[in-house]
Amino acid sequence: MSNADNWMKTIDKPLIIAGPCSAETEEQMMETAARIDPSYVQVFRAGIWKPRTKPNSFEGVGAVGLKWLMGVKQEFGFKTAVEVANAKHVKLALDHDVDILWIGARTTVNPFTVQEIAEALRDTEKTVMVKNPVNPDLELWIGAVERLKAQNIKNIAAIHRGFSTYKKTKYRNNPQWQIAFDFMNRMTDIPMICDPSHICGNRDGIAETAQLAFNFEYDGLMIETHCNPDCALSDAKQQITPERLTEILKELELRKSDDEDAVYHSNLKRLRGEIDETDQMIIDSISQRMNISAQIGELKKKHNVAIFQIERWNQIRQQAVERGAKLGLSEEFIDKLLKAIHQESISHQNLIMNKNHISSE
Numbered sequence: 001m002s003n004a005d006n007w008m009k010t011i012d013k014p015l016i017i018a019g020p021c022s023a024e025t026e027e028q029m030m031e032t033a034a035r036i037d038p039s040y041v042q043v044f045r046a047g048i049w050k051p052r053t054k055p056n057s058f059e060g061v062g063a064v065g066l067k068w069l070m071g072v073k074q075e076f077g078f079k080t081a082v083e084v085a086n087a088k089h090v091k092l093a094l095d096h097d098v099d100i101l102w103i104g105a106r107t108t109v110n111p112f113t114v115q116e117i118a119e120a121l122r123d124t125e126k127t128v129m130v131k132n133p134v135n136p137d138l139e140l141w142i143g144a145v146e147r148l149k150a151q152n153i154k155n156i157a158a159i160h161r162g163f164s165t166y167k168k169t170k171y172r173n174n175p176q177w178q179i180a181f182d183f184m185n186r187m188t189d190i191p192m193i194c195d196p197s198h199i200c201g202n203r204d205g206i207a208e209t210a211q212l213a214f215n216f217e218y219d220g221l222m223i224e225t226h227c228n229p230d231c232a233l234s235d236a237k238q239q240i241t242p243e244r245l246t247e248i249l250k251e252l253e254l255r256k257s258d259d260e261d262a263v264y265h266s267n268l269k270r271l272r273g274e275i276d277e278t279d280q281m282i283i284d285s286i287s288q289r290m291n292i293s294a295q296i297g298e299l300k301k302k303h304n305v306a307i308f309q310i311e312r313w314n315q316i317r318q319q320a321v322e323r324g325a326k327l328g329l330s331e332e333f334i335d336k337l338l339k340a341i342h343q344e345s346i347s348h349q350n351l352i353m354n355k356n357h358i359s360s361e
Contacts, residue, residue: 015220019045023065031227035242044078066096087120102129122151162199172201191219297349
């Protein structure tokens with residue numbers, strides 16, 4: 001866990017939040033809670049209001065579900081958590097003594113709504129969590145937390161649930177871990193919770209993603225758990241049974257911040273030195289590539305040849321993907337890397353051609 005001086009220090013183990021994507025019936029809530037192992041899970045979550053991408057989808061049972069949450073709390077002793085999307089939701093959640101309120105990804109993108117929620121929560125001692133915005137915008141995420149802080153809200157955490165992409169990969173929402181790392185680096189006092197359910201979009205990847213989060217020293221997990229996930233009214237594919245949740249949590253390995261062993265530090269220092277040298281070689285190689293690209297730009301300008309040549313770009317990409325696969329590198333990684341290098345090449349050639357065309361050598 002992080003060493004931030006905050007409310008998470010009162011928890012002697014990772015914070016685990018579990019429960020159904022949506023509250024559907026009182027029976028569903030009570031059965032799910034009864035089957036969740038309280039020795040691993042501290043907080044029971046349920047969606048009461050469900051903002052959906054398209055209309056005519058199940059959008060939650062509304063305020064009646066808050067009474068069911070209260071019943072779970074009284075019967076099983078879990079703290080409770082719910083998503084709020086406006087000031088009215090905040091009031092209702094507070095009236096029903098919800099312990100943790102989280103701001104969802106679709107809400108985080110709207111500073112006006114976040115401000116409204118923050119003002120409704122002013123001076124609260126409740127815990128408030130902020131999911132990353134749907135799109136990869138670090139400043140929006142940080143800005144939402146700053147709005148809460150400005151209202152004297154002290155118990156704050158962030159939830160990393162991944163980012164929407166037009167081109168789908170094995171993830172429903174691409175984690176883009178570096179954005180979360182950048183958040184943690186800038187907001188050192190804010191605990192980070194991982195939401196593997198929304199990152200994966202399917203139950204098969206939850207265990208792997210949860211372990212990755214702990215490898216990165218996250219402070220906890222939010223995992224959607226349902227007594228009968230295949231029949232869930234929302235996000236059925238990414239929910240797991242309480243029994244599967246317990247299996248996953250038992251298998252997870254927590255990572256510590258450091259180790260005092262001298263051999264460990266010696267080996268770590270050596271390997272980090274090798275990484276530094278390799279990184280320098282990569283930068284030098286990219287610089288050399290840019291110089292070659294500039295020469296190509298000069299040649300094309302001299303012969304009045306257009307920069308963009310789709311056949312050449314497809315050839316470069318295909319060769320790189322095939323080479324990467326042989327070396328154990330994913331197509332997704334190669335694609336991102338090559339596009340970044342290619343864009344820099346474009347910039348170099350455009351300067352030479354003195355034209356604002358998006359191009360390919």
